[in-house]
Amino acid sequence: MKAILLVLDLVLQLAIWVLIIQAVLSWLIAFNVVNTRNGFVMSIWQALHQVTEPLLRPIRGFLPRTSGIDLAPLVLILLIIFLRYVNHLYLIPNVP
DSSP, rough: OOOHHHHHHHHHHHHHHHHHHHHHHHHHHHSSOOOTTHHHHHHHHHHHHHHHHHHHHHHHHHSSSOSSOHHOOOOOOOHHHHHHIIIIIISSOOOO
């Protein structure tokens, strides 16, 4: 059981990195540092968007509209960090 909780922690850490990479890539696209007409950039953007959008869409639904700033990734990262703390402080130590 402890191994499953450690794998869950690894998946949550990977999700944080995917959200950070997606946010940085969106900034690079917004400031025209990278171009979405490049096939490689577009394929990475689409893959990251398909992975993160199902998680971010419900959060965007209850957050207030802000002009140009998407706070949904930040909220999701904070939620994932909270889940990781719960996992480390309460679940893993109590598993034999």
